[in-house]
Amino acid sequence: MTKVYWLSLLFFLMMGELVTGQSKLNFGRSVRQQPNELPRSKAGKNILERKAYQAIPGQLQKDEEGNYLFSGGWEMIEGYKLAGKGMSLWDTGTNSSEWYNAVVPGTVLTTLVEQSVYPDPYYGLNNLLIPDTLCRMDWWYRISFETPQEMEETNCRLLLNGINYKAEVWLNGYRLGTMNGAFKRGLFSVGSLLNRQGINTLAVHIFPPDNPGIPFEETKEWFGGNGGALCLDGPTFISSEGWDWIPGIRDRNIGIWQDVKLMRGGDVWMEDPQVITDLPLPDTTYADIKIKTRLVNTTEEVKTVSVNGKIDHITFSQKVVLKPSEQKEICFTPKQFEQLCIHNPALWWPNGYGAQPLYTLTMTVTQDDQVQQKKKSVLAFGSFPMS
Numbered sequence: 001m002t003k004v005y006w007l008s009l010l011f012f013l014m015m016g017e018l019v020t021g022q023s024k025l026n027f028g029r030s031v032r033q034q035p036n037e038l039p040r041s042k043a044g045k046n047i048l049e050r051k052a053y054q055a056i057p058g059q060l061q062k063d064e065e066g067n068y069l070f071s072g073g074w075e076m077i078e079g080y081k082l083a084g085k086g087m088s089l090w091d092t093g094t095n096s097s098e099w100y101n102a103v104v105p106g107t108v109l110t111t112l113v114e115q116s117v118y119p120d121p122y123y124g125l126n127n128l129l130i131p132d133t134l135c136r137m138d139w140w141y142r143i144s145f146e147t148p149q150e151m152e153e154t155n156c157r158l159l160l161n162g163i164n165y166k167a168e169v170w171l172n173g174y175r176l177g178t179m180n181g182a183f184k185r186g187l188f189s190v191g192s193l194l195n196r197q198g199i200n201t202l203a204v205h206i207f208p209p210d211n212p213g214i215p216f217e218e219t220k221e222w223f224g225g226n227g228g229a230l231c232l233d234g235p236t237f238i239s240s241e242g243w244d245w246i247p248g249i250r251d252r253n254i255g256i257w258q259d260v261k262l263m264r265g266g267d268v269w270m271e272d273p274q275v276i277t278d279l280p281l282p283d284t285t286y287a288d289i290k291i292k293t294r295l296v297n298t299t300e301e302v303k304t305v306s307v308n309g310k311i312d313h314i315t316f317s318q319k320v321v322l323k324p325s326e327q328k329e330i331c332f333t334p335k336q337f338e339q340l341c342i343h344n345p346a347l348w349w350p351n352g353y354g355a356q357p358l359y360t361l362t363m364t365v366t367q368d369d370q371v372q373q374k375k376k377s378v379l380a381f382g383s384f385p386m387s
Contacts, residue, residue, distance in 0.1 A: 024318055028227040028241060030057045038217050041125040053097045056212050058145030060262065065374045067159075068148055068262040070202070072143075076111050079138035079205070090173060090201055092144050099142075100144045107164070107255035108139055108206070127247050128217065135252035148262070149196045153299060155265050156194060158202070160186040162258030165236055166207040174335035182236040183258070189298070209233040213241035215248020223340040266372025268305045268322060269296045270365045284347060287381045289340045291332040293363065297322040303367070310362045311379075314339045317325040349381035356380070362371040 005379040059072035077099045081087075087095045102111045109130070112118050155332055160169065163180040167173060173196060176188040211232040216224030227241030231251065244249035273293040280286075289311070297303050301324055308317040309332060315339040322328055334341040346357040358378045365373040 005247065007065065007361030014054075026226065028229050029216055032214055033217055037219060038128065039125055039219055041128075043124055046119045046126065046129065048119060051101070051115045053099060054101055055096060056101060058143045060145055060148060062148070063261075064167075065265050065376055066150070066371075068151070068264075070104065070143055070262070073145070074102040074104040074143045074256075075099040076108070076139060076140055076141050077159050079140060082140055089142065089170075089203055092199075092201060093197050094143070102141055104141065104143075104256045105162075105259050107251055107253045107257055108134055109249065109251040109253075110255065112322045121247075121250070127250070130250040132215065132248065133252050135254060137208060139255070140203060141206065141256055142201055144199050144201045144353045146199060146334050147196050151194065151262065151264055154191070155267060155269075156191045157263045157265065157269075158186075158188045158190045159261045159263050160204070160256070160258070161260070163204065163256050164205060164254045165209040165233060165252070167256075168204040168205040168207075170205070176204070182253075202260075204256060206256070208253060208255055209236060212252050213248075218247065264373070266305075266365065266367050266370075267297065267299045267301075268303050268365055268367065268372065269298060270294075270307065270373050271376060272294065273363050273375060273377065274360070275361060275377065275379050277379060277381055279345070279347075284381075285344055287342045287345045288333075288334045289342060289379070290334070291340075291361070291363075292329060294327060294329050295320060295365075296323060297324060297326045300324045305372070306366045308364045308366060311342075311359050314342075316340065325346045342381070343379040348382045 056073045058070065060378050061067040061071040071298035080199070081098055082089060085095070085098070087098065100111050100115045100117070102116050108120070109121070113120055113234035118130045119126040121130055140252065158171065158176065159171070160179065162182065162185065163179050163236070167179045167186070169177055169186060171189060171190055171193050174193050176190065177186065179186040207229055211229040213227045215227060218224055223244055224242065226243045227248070228238065230236055230238045230241045231304055237253045239246055240253045242302070271294040273291055276290040278288040291309060293307070295307070302321065304319065304321050306317055306319050307330060309315065316332055316339060318330065318332070320328065320330055332340060348356050348358070358380050361377050361379055363375045
């Protein structure tokens with residue numbers, strides 16, 4: 001027993017040394033390379049001319065769920081310019097020439113390359129021509145839009161599917177809240193803040209990571225160590241600091257990198273449905289489907305709604321009563337709804353093994369026979385050959 005104990009302790013200490021060494025190797029640089037250490041290009045100097053600002057009205061595109069995607073009309077500016085020149089964030093009619101026409105979804109660098117401020121970093125040594133200060137400063141995005149008529153009588157929410165790294169979200173001068181981390185969504189109630197008759201302005205203040213790190217520029221002698229300081233901030237695109245397979249991305253991928261939507265709904269909100277499929281291999285003659293979702297009563301009154309689902313020709317529904325401000329998880333299972341046991345389902349196969357058929361699930365919330373909210377998703381029944 002003693003021998004086993006000492007062997008275990010020895011193994012633990014050896015692993016600790018390896019982990020410590022790996023941590024040091026992947027932490028990145030503490031000082032920048034000297035200019036004479038940097039690679040040099042034999043190509044001629046890029047001469048760029050920034051695109052002129054264009055006044056583009058905010059564009060909202062309706063999707064199949066009845067929500068509206070902010071698809072065009074975004075603008076972006078450096079935080080220091082906005083503060084230093086005393087410009088008003090909400091005055092979209094003056095000093096607009098200082099703003100860039102922004103690409104959303106996209107990063108700060110996506111916009112700056114599209115606007116011909118900097119060259120495309122994927123060509124030659126162009127990445128060296130882009131300053132590493134982009135990831136060490138704050139930026140503002142904004143878009144002005146009119147409220148769609150269909151939104152005037154509904155409970156609206158603003159959805160940001162992804163920013164990087166931190167953000168404050170503002171609408172018409174009101175601070176909606178904050179977001180932190182590259183892989184979190186932001187959902188804000190905006191029904192009472194929307195201007196139903198005039199123009200709305202949505203603004204997103206993007207903050208950089210606290211630990212952007214120092215990238216290593218590959219030389220003939222060495223491709224460089226791995227970055228890692230970005231890991232100190234939490235979930236983000238850690239390799240954008242620079243890794244053995246990629247140079248440092250100058251803005252560290254900060255910006256609004258996922259889409260932004262104005263979502264419609266009623267007094268009761270349905271959150272993301274979870275679909276669980278069970279194909280009892282090797283038997284492929286049937287498959288069970290289980291669907292879970294959460295309902296949220298946003299009012300101080302008792303509400304009764306119907307939650308309805310449809311998968312191709314299969315339908316199912318249940319009535320739900322919610323107390324004031326209640327949140328309730330509901331399920332649809334084959335025990336409750338025998339039609340959720342699918343007979344002879346079309347199987348999804350990996351590429352080269354067969355077809356990839358998909359089923360479409362449509363979930364709705366209805367109140368007084370009126371559809372208040374709709375969500376769509378796809379599902380498949382997989383068969384994965386093992387060899």
